Structure formats: C-alpha cells, structure tokens
Amino acid sequence: MNHETLIPMIGVITNIKQETPDVKTFQIINREGKKPFAHMPGQCGMVSIPGVGEAMFSITSSPTLTEYLEFSIKACGKLTDALFELEEGDEITVRGPYGNFFPVEDALKGKDLLFIAGGIGLAPLHSVINYVRDKKNEYGNIQVVYGSRSVEDLVRYDEITEEWMKDENMKVHLTIDNKQDGWDGHVGFIPDFVKELKPDLSKTVLICGPPIMIKYTLAGLKELGFQDTQIYTTMELRMKCGVGKCGRCNIGSKYVCKDGPVFRFDELDVLPDEY
Amino acid sequence: MKKLPIEKIDMFFQILSKEYPIYLPVDNKSKVAEFTKYEDGKEWSEQLNTVRSAKDFFFPQVENMMRFETDGKKIEVYDMYEEKEDFIIFGVRACDVRSFSILDSVYLAEPVDSFYKNRRDHGIVISMACTRPNTTCFCENFSIDPTNPEGDVTAWRTNEAVYFQANNDKGEKVLSKVARLLVEDSNEKVQEQKKKTKEILNRLPFHNLDLSYFKEENTMEIFQSKLWETMSESCLGCGTCTFVCPTCQCYDIREYNTGNGIERFRCWDSCMYSDFTKMAHGNPRKSQVERFRQRFMHKLVYAPTNNFGVYGCVGCGRCVEKCPVSMNIIKVIKTLEEK
Numbered sequence: 290m291n292h293e294t295l296i297p298m299i300g301v302i303t304n305i306k307q308e309t310p311d312v313k314t315f316q317i318i319n320r321e322g323k324k325p326f327a328h329m330p331g332q333c334g335m336v337s338i339p340g341v342g343e344a345m346f347s348i349t350s351s352p353t354l355t356e357y358l359e360f361s362i363k364a365c366g367k368l369t370d371a372l373f374e375l376e377e378g379d380e381i382t383v384r385g386p387y388g389n390f391f392p393v394e395d396a397l398k399g400k401d402l403l404f405i406a407g408g409i410g411l412a413p414l415h416s417v418i419n420y421v422r423d424k425k426n427e428y429g430n431i432q433v434v435y436g437s438r439s440v441e442d443l444v445r446y447d448e449i450t451e452e453w454m455k456d457e458n459m460k461v462h463l464t465i466d467n468k469q470d471g472w473d474g475h476v477g478f479i480p481d482f483v484k485e486l487k488p489d490l491s492k493t494v495l496i497c498g499p500p501i502m503i504k505y506t507l508a509g510l511k512e513l514g515f516q517d518t519q520i521y522t523t524m525e526l527r528m529k530c531g532v533g534k535c536g537r538c539n540i541g542s543k544y545v546c547k548d549g550p551v552f553r554f555d556e557l558d559v560l561p562d563e564y
Numbered sequence: 565m566k567k568l569p570i571e572k573i574d575m576f577f578q579i580l581s582k583e584y585p586i587y588l589p590v591d592n593k594s595k596v597a598e599f600t601k602y603e604d605g606k607e608w609s610e611q612l613n614t615v616r617s618a619k620d621f622f623f624p625q626v627e628n629m630m631r632f633e634t635d636g637k638k639i640e641v642y643d644m645y646e647e648k649e650d651f652i653i654f655g656v657r658a659c660d661v662r663s664f665s666i667l668d669s670v671y672l673a674e675p676v677d678s679f680y681k682n683r684r685d686h687g688i689v690i691s692m693a694c695t696r697p698n699t700t701c702f703c704e705n706f707s708i709d710p711t712n713p714e715g716d717v718t719a720w721r722t723n724e725a726v727y728f729q730a731n732n733d734k735g736e737k738v739l740s741k742v743a744r745l746l747v748e749d750s751n752e753k754v755q756e757q758k759k760k761t762k763e764i765l766n767r768l769p770f771h772n773l774d775l776s777y778f779k780e781e782n783t784m785e786i787f788q789s790k791l792w793e794t795m796s797e798s799c800l801g802c803g804t805c806t807f808v809c810p811t812c813q814c815y816d817i818r819e820y821n822t823g824n825g826i827e828r829f830r831c832w833d834s835c836m837y838s839d840f841t842k843m844a845h846g847n848p849r850k851s852q853v854e855r856f857r858q859r860f861m862h863k864l865v866y867a868p869t870n871n872f873g874v875y876g877c878v879g880c881g882r883c884v885e886k887c888p889v890s891m892n893i894i895k896v897i898k899t900l901e902e903k
Contacts, residue, residue, distance in 0.1 A: 292643075292645065292678045293629070293643070293645060293677070293678040293679065294675045295629055295630075295677075295817070295830075296629065296630050296641065296643050297641065298641070299639055299640075299641065339632035339634060339639055339641075339819065339826045339828070340632070340634070340819060340821055340826045341819075342819065343817065343828075365844040365845070366843075366844035369844070378637050379637045380637055380638055380639040381639070382632075382639060382641065499845070500845075525843070525845075526841065526843070526848065527840070527841050527842065527843050529815065529816060529817045529830075530815075530817070532675050533670075533673070534670055534671060534673075534677060534813070534815075535814055535815045535816070535817070535830075535833070536813065536814030536815070536833075536835065536862075537814065537833075537840060537841060539835075539858070539862065539866065541783060541787075541861075541866060541869075542780070542783070542865075542866045542869035542870050559783075559784070561783075561784070561787045561861070563848045563849060563854065563858070564848050
C-alpha cells in the first residue's frame with residue numbers, strides 16, 4: 290500500500306468488449322497479473338490516463354470475480370472518450386476501492402431483491418447482482434428490471450440472455466423506450482413498467498439510472514406501497530480525491546465518495562437535493 | 565515568560581534563520597503584508613494580518629504530487645513526496661492558527677493526507693497576539709481569543725518588547741536556540757496589553773454575532789431559505805473569498821505535460837466556480853445561487869455537523885475586506901438569523 294491514496298497503481302487492460310455503440314467493458318489487472326485490489330459490490334475505483342485525466346467509476350464486476358476488475362464505461366466526456374481509444378495491453382492507472390457498498394452483509398441478507406436499472410445504470414448493480422447470484426444461499430430470489438433506449442443500448446445483453454435469464458432463481462424483465470424491428474419484448478419507460486409488474490412489497494429494491502428515471506420510478510414504487518427504508522441507490526457526483534477531502538462531492542454533511550455512493554432513500558430525504 | 569527587547573528582534577530572526585527557514589509577515593512594495601522567507605534586510609511587518617492566510621504553508625496553492633512517464637503502452641508513476649525540513653512560521657494571528665486545526669480535521673482524518681501531514685509535522689508555528697484588531701475582525705464568535713493565540717510558541721507584542729511562551733516541546737526547542745537573547749520577566753506587561761486589546765475587541769461591530777441558528781437540526785430550513793437568491797444576486801463567482809479564506813480546503817487535481825513527462829498536481833479550487841461540480845451528465849449546482857449557498861452552508865452548517873460543532877470560519881475578516889461586491893459571511897449570518 291502506497292503512503293498516499295492519491296498516487297495510483299498501474300493497471301493493464303486485458304480485454305475490451307464493445308457492449309453498445311457507446312459503452313465498453315474494460316478488464317483490468319495489475320502488472321503482476323492479479324486483480325489490482327479487492328472490493329465490495331457498489332464500491333468505486335479511480336481510473337486515469339495520465340495526461341488526460343482521472344475519474345471515478347463504479348466497479349462493474351462482482352467481488353466474487355477474483356481474477357480482474359471490470360469497468361463498464363460509457364463514452365461521454367474527455368477521459369471516457371480517450372479510454373475508448375485504448376487497446377488491449379495498454380496501461381492505465383487505478384486506485385481504490387472507494388466508498389461504501391450495498392449492504393450485502395446485513396440488510397440484504399435473506400431478502401428477495403428487486404434491481405431496477407436504466408442504461409449504464411446497470412454497471413454498479415451488475416456487481417451486486419452477480420455477487421448475490423454467486424452466494425445464492427444467502428439471499429432470496431432476484432428480480433431485475435432493466436431498460437434502455439434501444440436493444441443496441443442494452444449493456445451486457447449476452448450475459449443477461451445467456452446467463453441471467455437461464456438462472457432459475459432469477460427473473461429478468463427487459464424494456465426499451467421505443468418499438469424496434471425484431472424486438473418482441475416490452476416497450477416503454479421503466480417507471481411505468483415497474484408499476485405494471487407490481488413487484489411484491491416484501492422485496493428490497495436497488496435502483497440506479499439517470500436521475501429522471503430514478504425520480505419517477507421512486508414515485509411509482511411509493512405508490513405501490515414501498516417504503517424509503519427498503520430502497521437503495523448509488524449516486525454519482527464529480528470527484529477528485531475519493532476520500533472526502535477535495536470537497537467536490539459534498540452534499541449536506543455527507544461526502545458521496547466516502548459516506549456513499551450507496552444511500553438508502555430515507556438517508557437521502559434528509560439531505561439537500563443537490564444531486 | 566521570556567522577554568525579547570524589541571531592538572533585538574532582528575537578531576532573533578538572524579539566529580533562528582541559521583537553523584530553520586523562517587517565514588514572517590513582510591510588507592511588499594504595495595505595503596501589503598505577505599509571509600516572506602527571512603533574509604538580511606527583511607523587516608517584520610506588524611500589520612494586523614497578511615493578505616493571504618497562512619494555510620499556504622500546509623496546503624500550498626499548487627503542489628506537485630506525482631509524475632508519469634509514458635512509453636508506448638507502458639506507464640511509470642513516480643511519487644514526488646519528499647520529506648520536508650523543519651521550518652518556522654512567525655507572526656501567525658490567532659485566527660490563522662485556529663484554521664490549522666480545522667484543516668487538520670479534514671487532512672489528518674483517515675486516510676491521512678501524507679503531503680499535508682509532512683508539512684504539518686515540520687512546521688513550527690510562532691503565533692502573535694493581536695494588539696490592534698480591525699472592524700472586519702470577528703474571531704471571538706468562534707471561541708478564538710486573539711490576545712492568546714495557540715501555536716507551538718505564543719508571542720505577545722508590548723510597547724518595548726516581544727514576550728514568548730512555549731506551548732510544547734517543539735516550541736521549547738525553538739526558544740532554546742535564542743535563549744541568550746531572552747530574559748525572564750513577569751507577565752505584567754502582557755496582561756496590560758491584553759486588557760487594552762480586549763477594550764478594542766469589545767467595541768468591534770461584529771464581535772457578538774448570534775450563531776445559535778446555525779446547527780444541524782436547522783439544515784433543511786436554512787438550505788431551503790428563499791433568502792439565498794437575494795443574497796447571492798451580486799456574487800460574481802470570482803472565488804476570491806475561497807482563496808483568501810484560511811479554512812477553505814477544497815482542491816482540484818490537474819495535470820501538466822512538462823514535455824518530459826506529465827506532472828499531476830493539486831491546486832486550490834472553489835465551490836463558487838461553475839465547473840466545480842460539472843459532470844458529463846450535467847451540473848447539480850446550476851446557478852450561482854446554489855454555489856453561493858454551498859459555500860456558506862458548508863462553513864456554517866455542514867462543517868459543524870461533521871466536526872463537533874466547529875464552524876468552518878475563524879473570523880479573520882479577509883473575505884469581508886476582499887469581496888469585490890461586499891457580500892460576506894457576516895451579512896449571510898445576520899440575514900439568515902434575522903429572517
């Protein structure tokens with residue numbers, strides 16, 4: 290361990306998968322060929338290309354995957370665009386893990402879980418979903434509602450159809466925003482879809498997606514009778530340090546990088562809504 | 565108490581400067597006091613305060629942290645951490661000394677910021693009691709006694725001398741280096757001076773602000789106040805308040821291509837700037853209203869919530885003096901508290 294958390298270690302990209310037109314999944318190991326650091330589901334890592342910049346990304350892979358770290362990243366800025374130019378074998382820097390994690394060790398234990406994800410919002414939830422799948426004796430059944438703009442924009446589509454949908458402990462509901470040739474699945478926005486599905490009120494909910502999707506889905510869940518105390522989300526704010534010092538991700542008395550990124554909705558209710 | 569006759573002050577600096585780099589307030593060409601490294605001919609400025617706070621010594625405006633060299637697919641990281649040598653900061657006022665403990669609560673919290681700790685471990689603070697507090701001063705509201713500053717050594721100026729008292733081993737060690745200049749004396753003269761200073765303090769317009777409204781349970785009420793809109797109307801978002809503030813500690817991390825490798829440094833940043841929170845998907849603080857509110861919410865509500873009731877302000881008055889549109893924390897406190 291370095292004396293200073295801000296100084297990163299070298300990561301080697303071993304595999305790049307084009308998930309959608311604007312999402313790629315990067316597999317990262319260290320120079321010794323090992324996973325750069327251990328993490329818990331929902332935690333984040335700082336990824337950087339020296340000379341371009343550094344940013345926080347949620348770790349997409351499950352902690353149960355011990356060979357490498359995976360980040361599913363959407364190209365939407367300077368650093369992410371540069372990451373998209375990289376090839377297998379290229380080096381980057383990584384540091385972490387940062388933040389808290391979904392309460393897989395206590396509150397989620399034994400619970401039936403409902404995951405609701407929109408677009409790239411699947412990335413952080415993917416880590417928990419596979420963690421729970423790998424430890425299925427410790428949790429109840431899994432329901433996933435996942436939606437995107439189009440079929441092409443569904444991240445991890447192969448894994449969802451080949452593995453998740455074939456898992457008898459799992460129920461996966463996909464939706465896309467608009468009708469599309471060759472798609473016989475659900476069409477429509479996630480908040481409405483969740484209401485139609487009328488999930489059992491005993492479930493614990495984990496939700497991640499664009500702010501507008503979270504807002505309307507949350508309202509729908511509450512209409513159905515879900516309580517804030519059974520719904521978790523993970524937040525995104527600009528970060529530089531990752532350890533609650535640079536001040537950027539401060540909301541109320543919390544720092545998202547350190548006190549979050551995972552929050553239960555009753556915790557968010559008492560914070561200023563600056564996210 | 566150790567007494568140094570004022571005519572020997574230059575010898576005091578000369579002797580100490582042989583052992584340590586020593587920084588003290590010196591007037592620049594524009595008659596503005598700035599912390600300056602002592603060398604022959606530099607004169608200690610007894611102005612009330614330096615234009616910039618003393619936080620630079622521990623949290624410099626720009627600090628290189630690491631260097632990268634890239635070669636094809638390969639990257640090498642070089643740590644630029646270097647153990648510092650001991651140094652003295654002389655003449656730090658009570659407000660600035662207190663700011664160090666506020667910075668400590670952030671930078672020395674786990675995981676410890678090693679760059680900050682390095683400087684903090686090697687910095688020796690000789691504070692200087694105030695004798696002529698100004699109308700912009702309001703440190704007393706934050707339980708700071710300007711006649712009794714903290715620090716490794718506390719110093720008091722009287723008409724004909726400077727009195728010293730070491731507050732810990734670090735301070736004892738420094739005073740031992742100049743022992744031959746110092747004479748033991750009673751604290752009578754210091755007490756007299758303190759009494760005079762206190763009389764001035766009691767006449768200051770902002771020495772008795774009511775801060776009781778600014779506490780955790782009022783977070784949402786204060787946050788949702790409509791008054792932020794009017795208070796922030798004149799704010800230019802220039803960030804001067806954050807730069808002169810001894811407790812503002814937010815930073816950015818940036819990179820610079822030296823032509824011979826990339827250096828990654830941190831530098832002061834300001835929540836008053838529009839890109840402070842700007843992300844690829846948007847900005848949660850869209851206008852100056854939110855950014856202005858964040859700065860004062862942090863100092864007056866969030867900081868005490870996280871740090872045992874300690875506000876993120878030491879009442880040094882720099883922002884009061886420097887804001888180009890005369891908006892400041894005192895106006896914010898009064899406006900919100902009077903509602």
